[in-house]
Amino acid sequence: MPYFKTNTEWYEQSSLLLKARPTTTRITSKYSVLKPTASKVQKRQKYAAKVAAKSKSTTDTSSPPPQSQNLEEPTATFTLKTYDPISGACLQYETTKAAEVGRLIGSLGRLGRYMAALPEVAEELSVSTENAGISTPAVEKDTKAGASAADPKAGGGGGKKKKKGKK
Amino acid sequence: MAGDHMETDEFFSKLTDLFEYNRKKGHGTIYLTQKRLTHDEVETLSSTRVLDDPLWDTHPDNPLPVLIRASNNASSKRSGTNRPGTDRDNIDKIKLSTVVQSDKLDTFYARYAEVCKAGMSGLKKRDRKKGKKDKKKKKVGPAESKS
Structure with missing residues (x-):
């Protein structure tokens, strides 16, 4: 079950899967907001410390003060999954960017046209x-x-x- | 679940509530699913036709409706443990579903996109200003050191 690097790649592969198995294929999109795990918080602390140390050593060029991001800030992800239970094919794409949501829902709509057996959009x-x-x-x-x-x-x-x- | 699908308007208002609920809670997951609705189609299809043409579903006679589902993540309270991460509450599963007829797909997805964009507020915003901010701070930095 591969995660694709780009959403266009995910879209293309999903459309092919839908063309082949339009009845059984389903698309699940998961919007998930999670509190960071303990290890994630630790990583963030380490990173913050590293950035602070770096800015101290190079005071003259003075990189911007570390954005004191809330260490407990929840992480949100948006995952798209195209799955066909008959063949077992599972295509996934994950993003954390809000800017992509509109485009992704747009491709969900275009894939929905395959499901509805409508002709492709002009x-x-x-x-x-x-x-x-x-x-x-x-x-x-x-x-x-x-x-x-x-x-x-x-x-x-x-x-x-x-x-x-x-x- | 069959038979109690919502109208599109109700679905969207409930979906907005679901996103809002998730935002208030501060964490949690929302699942959105879409698939072809073939329940009625399969019943009416004679088995002989399926046998004659196993790939009938790639070229159905009429456009089919699409089923859209939305749900949250249900969770149950764990008792007896005091370990971190086990202090969650009982949350009931909220399930929404609607059927979109093929001729209304485009209008549905236009609204769907709006609702999702508004609802998924936890995702990272586009930070275009980051570079500009850095430059400003760089300018401010040396000025302060001079004074």
Whole structure:
């Protein structure tokens, strides 16, 4: 059960899983606020001491005084988990940033469209065409790409690989 | 649980309360789940069709509704121990659920995002000002040492 490093990666893999098993796959998002454990508090104390010592040794450049963060401050995390009990596939992404919540709920909504068996959103189509434009800077390649695009749409990925090879 | 799903408006107001409750408590967890609702679909499907087409669920005839669930973490009081971490209270499980029809998905998720953004206040805020603050302090620092 991997934790992905980026939310786009999580989204892509989850969408693939949902396409394959739209009925059994579920997405659980967990918002968790926890008091720090004793060891975490200890770590924070050590870190605070280290920062204080460092600022003392280099007084002339004077790094900002350590933000006396409350050592007992609870840690909040937001974890997204896509799980399919039949195949056992479990894809996870975790963040602590509030700025990402909106984007993540947006991708939950797009994944919800797969669950509802609705066609993909128009936005995504425009994104894919943008990508195609970026990856085909030369005119010659464009014509070839157009020829390959005449083949089934699933071949798009293959076309991109070929272009990369030529570069 | 089947049959007592809430209306969207009620779900959102209860979800807001749930986040608010969590904030007051200062710690705790909220679980949000979404999955395809196939309860009715499976019953009406004849088994022969499933056998003929095992992958029927990847291309259903009609768009299906999505089930959204939300809950908190229940906890039970532990007695007889005085170790740290065992001083928790009895907290009942709060369960919310709603069914979103496929045509209302977009509007639902727009509201859902708002509620979640407002509710998840414990997460780290974007600290853009950090760099600026540092510069200011650096400027202030030497000035003080000179005087």
